[in-house]
Amino acid sequence: MIRRIDLRDADASVDYRQAVPRADFDVEAAVHVVKPITDAVRDRGLEAILELNAKFDGVEQSDIAVPAEALAKALAELDPQIRAGLEESIARLRATCANELETDAVTDLGPGARVTHRKVPVGRVGLYVPGGLAPLVSSVLMNVVPAQTAGVGSIALASPPQKEFGGLPHPTILAACALLGVEEVYAVGGAQAIAMFAYGVETSSGRVDRVDLVTGPGNIYVVTAKRVLKGQVGIDSEAGPTEIAILADDTAEAAYVAADLISQAEHDPLAASVLVTTSERLADEVDAELDKQVAATKHVERIRTALAGKQSGTVLVRDVEQGLDVVNAYAAEHLEIQTQNADVVASRVRNAGAVFIGSFAPVSLGDYCAGSNHVLPTGGCACHSSGLSVRAFTKSVHVVDYDREGLAKVADHVTTLAEAEDLPGHAAAVRVRFAAGEE
Incomplete structure (x- = not known):
C-alpha cells in the first residue's frame, strides 16, 4: 500500500529533498x-x-x-x-x-x-x-x-x-x-x-x-x-495538500504510527503520509497495521489513493541523526517525533510547520484542541515560512522621533552617505534644517 525507500546507505552526495516523497502540486x-x-x-x-x-x-x-x-x-x-x-x-x-x-x-x-x-x-x-x-x-x-x-x-x-x-x-x-x-x-x-x-x-x-x-x-x-x-x-x-512526516525508532507503537499516517491521508487523495524510521521491524508492523486499519475506515478509497501515491512512503534511515537530516530536508507541514527522548530530538528540528512530541501528541490534536494553529506551510515551505498566527494579522511600522539635537548628532554621517550614493538632495534635506537655525 505504501512504498518503501531505503536511504541507509546514502552518502553525503544524496539530496534528501529530492529523495523523500513529494506530491506534484504545480x-x-x-x-x-x-x-x-x-x-x-x-x-x-x-x-x-x-x-x-x-x-x-x-x-x-x-x-x-x-x-x-x-x-x-x-x-x-x-x-x-x-x-x-x-x-x-x-x-x-x-x-x-x-x-x-x-x-x-x-x-x-x-x-x-x-x-x-x-x-x-x-x-x-x-x-x-x-x-x-x-x-x-x-x-x-x-x-x-x-x-x-x-x-x-x-x-x-x-x-x-x-x-x-x-x-x-x-x-x-x-x-x-x-x-x-x-x-x-x-x-x-x-x-x-x-x-x-x-x-x-x-x-x-x-x-x-x-x-x-x-x-x-x-x-x-x-x-x-x-x-x-x-x-x-x-x-x-x-499551502498545498496536507502532509505528515513521522520520525520514529523501534520504541514507537506501530498502531499509533499507522493511525496517524491514515489521519492525514483522509484529507485528500493528494495528501502525503511519510514515515521516516530507523527500524525495519517497525516499518513492517506499520504496513500490517495500515492494511488492517484502512479497511476499517470510512474513506477507504481516498486514503488508499493517498498512501499509494508518489507523495507517500516509508523511508528507512541508519539512525535518528540521519532521520533528523531527512525530516529537516523534507520540512513537513506536520512532524511527529516518536522516538526515545522525543523532546530532545524535537529540539533539533529546524524545518516543520508544527512539531508533535511523543506518542500522545497526534496531529489530530493539533487540528482541533492543542491550542496550536493548523493552517501551516506545506510543500517544503516550512524551511522559510511559518504557520498562521497572530503575527500574520499584524504589520510593523517604524516610528522615527528625532529632535534637533538628535539629528545633529548624526547629520554629518547622513550627508556623507547621501553624497556617497550621489543623492545630494538627501544631504540638502538635512543641511537646510541647520542653515535655517543659524539665520
Whole structure:
C-alpha cells in the first residue's frame, strides 16, 4: 500500500529533498485556468461569481451574502457536543494567541533620538474556509481567533455554497462563525472567493469591500488564485495538500504510527503520509497495521489513493541523526517525533510547520484542541515560512522621533552617505534644517 525507500546507505552526495516523497502540486500549471476566473470577477463582479458558483458547485443563487438569521439558526441547531468541542478549541487557541501578541519596542539612541517598532493590526481580512471533501469547521477557528486577537477591525469569511443546504455553506461552518461573532459571511468558493476579496464586489444586499489580506487553506485553484492576486492583496501562504512526516525508532507503537499516517491521508487523495524510521521491524508492523486499519475506515478509497501515491512512503534511515537530516530536508507541514527522548530530538528540528512530541501528541490534536494553529506551510515551505498566527494579522511600522539635537548628532554621517550614493538632495534635506537655525 505504501512504498518503501531505503536511504541507509546514502552518502553525503544524496539530496534528501529530492529523495523523500513529494506530491506534484504545480501552481503555475493552473494559472491558465484561474486567471480567467479572477479576471471575470474583477470585470463583472457578482454576475461572474454567480455563474462560477453554478458551474463549479452546482448551485443557483440570487445573492452570496449569508443572512444573519441563517447564522443564528445554525448555531441554535448545533449539536451540543460539537458546540462544546468548538468552545474548548476556541478557549485554548485564544490562550496561545494572547501570548503571541507583541508589544511596541522602543529604542532610545541618545538624547532626542528614538525609534519605536510599533505593531499594527491589518485593517480588513478575508478568511477562506474549504468545504469540498469535508466541511473544515476547525479552519473557521484557526483563521478567526488569531485575527480577532490581533485586533483586526473587519473580518469577512467565505466558504463554498452547498447544494444540499440550499446554497449556503455547511451549517456547522455557519454555526462556528456565529459562535465567534463573525457576521459577514459569503457563500462563495474557489478562486472566485479569493478574487472577490481582492477586488471587492457589489452584491444584491450590499457591497463586499476589498480586503488587505486573505488567509486560509484551499485546493490548487484557491492557492493559484492567491499567487495570481498577490500584490493586489496580501496572502498568508500558498499551502498545498496536507502532509505528515513521522520520525520514529523501534520504541514507537506501530498502531499509533499507522493511525496517524491514515489521519492525514483522509484529507485528500493528494495528501502525503511519510514515515521516516530507523527500524525495519517497525516499518513492517506499520504496513500490517495500515492494511488492517484502512479497511476499517470510512474513506477507504481516498486514503488508499493517498498512501499509494508518489507523495507517500516509508523511508528507512541508519539512525535518528540521519532521520533528523531527512525530516529537516523534507520540512513537513506536520512532524511527529516518536522516538526515545522525543523532546530532545524535537529540539533539533529546524524545518516543520508544527512539531508533535511523543506518542500522545497526534496531529489530530493539533487540528482541533492543542491550542496550536493548523493552517501551516506545506510543500517544503516550512524551511522559510511559518504557520498562521497572530503575527500574520499584524504589520510593523517604524516610528522615527528625532529632535534637533538628535539629528545633529548624526547629520554629518547622513550627508556623507547621501553624497556617497550621489543623492545630494538627501544631504540638502538635512543641511537646510541647520542653515535655517543659524539665520
